[in-house]
Amino acid sequence: SPLTACTRCRLQYVPVKGDHVIGIVTGKVGDVFRLDVGGSEQASLSYLAFEGATKRNRPNVQVGDLIYGQFLVANKDMEPEMVCIDSSGRASGMGVIGQDGFLFKVSLGLIRKLLAPKCEIIQELSQLYPFELVLGMNGRIWVKAKTVQQTLIIVNILEACEYMTAEQRKQALAKLSGN
Amino acid sequence: MAGEVKTKLSKNLLRMKFMQRGLDSQTKKQLDEEEKKIISDEHWYLDLPDLKEKESYIIEERSFMPCEDLLYGRMSFKGFNPEIEKLMVQINSKSKKEEIEEDDKMEADVSDEEMARRYETLVGTIGKKFLKKRDQRVLHDEDEEENSNTRPKKARKMFLKPQD
Numbered sequence: 001s002p003l004t005a006c007t008r009c010r011l012q013y014v015p016v017k018g019d020h021v022i023g024i025v026t027g028k029v030g031d032v033f034r035l036d037v038g039g040s041e042q043a044s045l046s047y048l049a050f051e052g053a054t055k056r057n058r059p060n061v062q063v064g065d066l067i068y069g070q071f072l073v074a075n076k077d078m079e080p081e082m083v084c085i086d087s088s089g090r091a092s093g094m095g096v097i098g099q100d101g102f103l104f105k106v107s108l109g110l111i112r113k114l115l116a117p118k119c120e121i122i123q124e125l126s127q128l129y130p131f132e133l134v135l136g137m138n139g140r141i142w143v144k145a146k147t148v149q150q151t152l153i154i155v156n157i158l159e160a161c162e163y164m165t166a167e168q169r170k171q172a173l174a175k176l177s178g179n
Numbered sequence: 180m181a182g183e184v185k186t187k188l189s190k191n192l193l194r195m196k197f198m199q200r201g202l203d204s205q206t207k208k209q210l211d212e213e214e215k216k217i218i219s220d221e222h223w224y225l226d227l228p229d230l231k232e233k234e235s236y237i238i239e240e241r242s243f244m245p246c247e248d249l250l251y252g253r254m255s256f257k258g259f260n261p262e263i264e265k266l267m268v269q270i271n272s273k274s275k276k277e278e279i280e281e282d283d284k285m286e287a288d289v290s291d292e293e294m295a296r297r298y299e300t301l302v303g304t305i306g307k308k309f310l311k312k313r314d315q316r317v318l319h320d321e322d323e324e325e326n327s328n329t330r331p332k333k334a335r336k337m338f339l340k341p342q343d
Contacts, residue, residue, distance in 0.1 A: 016242045020252045068253060093253040093266050115249040122254070130257035137243070137252070145259070 013038045013108060013138035015074035020094070022103070022136035023067045023082060033061060035069075038105075038138040041079055045069060049083035051091035059096070066097040066142060068134055097134055101144030102151050108139050110162055121161055124173050125154060 013021070015037060023035030023043060033045040045067065050059040061067070073081040084094040114122060114135055125131075131145035131154055141158060145151040153176060161169060192198060194214075199207060243249060251270050255263035289297075313336075 018242050018244060093251065093263060112243055112247060112249065115247075115252060117248055117250055119250075126256035130259035131255075132260045132263065133254045133256075135252040135254070 010108060012040070015039050015041075015043065015071050015080040016137070017071050017074045019074070019137040020068065020070045021082075021138040022097070022134060022140040022142060023069060023138075024103075025061060025063050025065045025067060027063060033067075035067060035082060037080070037082070038140065039080065043071070043080040043082045045082045045084070049085055050095055051085050051089065061096055066103060067095070068097050068136070069094050097142055098144070101132070101142050102155050103140060103142045104155055104159065105139050106141055106159060107162060108137075110158075111135055111137060111139055111141075113161075114141075114158075120166065121158070121169065124170070125157065128154070128173070128176060 015021075021037050023037045023045070025033050026036050026042065027034045031047055033047065035043045035045055037043045047053060047058050047061070048055075049069075049072075053059050067082070067084065069082040069084040070086075071080055072083045073079075084091060086092045086094075113119065115137075122133075129145060129150055131143060131150065133154075134142040136142075141155075143151050143154045143158070145154060157169070157172065160172070164172070188198075194210065199210070202210075240246060251267070253263055254267060255261075258264065
């Protein structure tokens with residue numbers, strides 16, 4: 001049977017089970033971290049939900065750290081819960097996002113565009129210079145390149161993609177590759 | 180003797196947890212069913228015919244990931260973070276594997292019939308390898324017998340039960 005999708009256009013992110021998001025640690029309450037994920041509620045993250053974490057071997061997480069994780073529990077009746085391991089207990093790229101880099105917000109629609117397979121924007125950016133990118137379904141993007149200037153160039157291009165046409169973007173990138 | 184003791188105990192006592200530990204699953208099921216019958220008789224219900232639930236063709240999927248086949252959100256380019264780039268290769272190969280499985284069967288190098296023929300003979304040869312020495316000798320003898328019918332068959336020594 002053909003699959004048709006019906007979607008709702010939202011401005012604020014609503015936690016969904018399985019979504020990978022970037023959260024900001026706002027505090028520690030007992031054995032649980034509290035994360036701001038840009039939703040109406042803060043999410044909880046247990047210190048045991050990291051790869052190789054035990055009661056004695058606690059992960060090094062401080063207030064203000066950025067976390068890339070996925071929702072284990074997300075429904076309208078309960079507070080959202082996040083974990084930084086997959087179903088087999090491996091980190092698989094989740095956990096504390098390293099030092100430096102730049103975090104900024106874009107619309108939820110742009111995130112979906114960027115995560116689409118064979119996204120032209122990502123392909124074109126990947127030709128510029130080495131950099132690292134984390135895209136959260138909650139509209140948050142984290143970028144890190146070798147220099148501050150390189151990082152900010154990528155940030156500006158991604159932010160501008162909200163309204164730039166493909167032509168304008170290609171022109172902008174062509175100018176940059178000339179540098 | 181124990182059976183007589185059981186019939187003297189009351190049903191309520193038998194329903195208690197410590198008495199049920201010794202029971203086998205069947206009697207437990209019977210007790211459960213009896214309890215359910217008592218409860219269901221007391222419940223009120225509407226005396227209407229059962230309404231058939233319409234088969235719904237609508238599946239609710241709250242996440243965008245499966246709808247649009249979104250990629251993994253952590254990426255690295257031009258070797259900036261080698262671990263992440265390794266992960267990207269892993270995840271992409273996983274999704275590719277799923278695609279290949281969905282596609283039609285790959286053309287086999289060997290046809291099915293030939294495979295069956297080979298396997299038939301293979302089972303025989305491997306089976307011979309694991310036979311005990313005595314059985315191997317018998318097998319060998321049988322082969323020889325086919326060629327020359329003169330050789331008498333050696334009686335296989337079997338375990339003889341000692342007579343009381």
